Amino acid sequence: MARKGGDLEAFVAFLGGLLAAGLAGLAMAGVGLAVRPTPALRSAALVTLGAVWLTATTTVYWRLRARTR
Incomplete structure (x- = not known):
């Protein structure tokens, strides 16, 4: 089952x-x-x-989202 959303990626990006x-x-x-x-x-x-x-959070989020697709 594929995971939808992006909450985990957003949280990890926030911490990064x-x-x-x-x-x-x-x-x-x-x-x-x-x-x-x-x-x-x-x-x-x-x-x-x-x-x-802001830059680090956005960059980590985009990279994580690209990896999960």
């Missing part, structure tokens, strides 16, 4: 996006210890984390 954003956040925190972050730099870091999460 969180993992990628978490790793990017840890790297940014390490850089923040070495360099004194300004408010503009903090805002740019938040935007970057959001973009990393």
Whole structure:
């Protein structure tokens, strides 16, 4: 019986996006210890984390959906 939907792929993609954003956040925190972050730099870091999460989630989801078809 073929599985329909894509809920599992979406959940795995969400977790993959969180993992990628978490790793990017840890790297940014390490850089923040070495360099004194300004408010503009903090805002740019938040935007970057959001973009990393969205890009990673979308990419993982598309690859998983293509694999199941």
